[in-house]
Amino acid sequence: MLKKFYNYLAIPEASGKKIGLFRTLATIFGGLIVAYLGMTLVAFLLPMKVSQSGIISIMFNTFAWACTATWIALSYTKLSALLKVLIPTVIFSISLYVLY
Known part of the structure; x- marks a missing residue:
């Protein structure tokens, strides 16, 4: 079952014209999640007051989200789209946990 799910995510869609749900x-x-976590990390790392x-x-959040x-x-497969969400989310979350 897990291998079937992996193959479903790893195989590209038949039509490249539609992006898919x-x-x-x-x-x-x-x-949105990756942009907010990244901007929160930037707020902690900049050598200024937190405010x-x-x-x-906040000003750069919309640019980062876009x-x-x-x-x-622009991911080729569903698996690469999922990994592009999960890996930065985990990295930013761990970094924020360590800095907080």
Whole structure:
């Protein structure tokens, strides 16, 4: 069953003209999660007060979301789209946990 699910995710879609529901949802919500976690990490890493760095990260959040969403949407397979969401999410979450 797991191998069948892996093959379902790893095989590219037959038509390259449509993006598909899975990649659309991964693009919207995964891009949002990765962008917010990345901007929160930027707010912690900038050598300013948290209020000032928070304003900077809020201003750049929409740009980061757009870039991340485009990066995820251009995935060749569903598995690569899923990995492009999960790996940065885990890395940013662990980094925020260590810094907090």
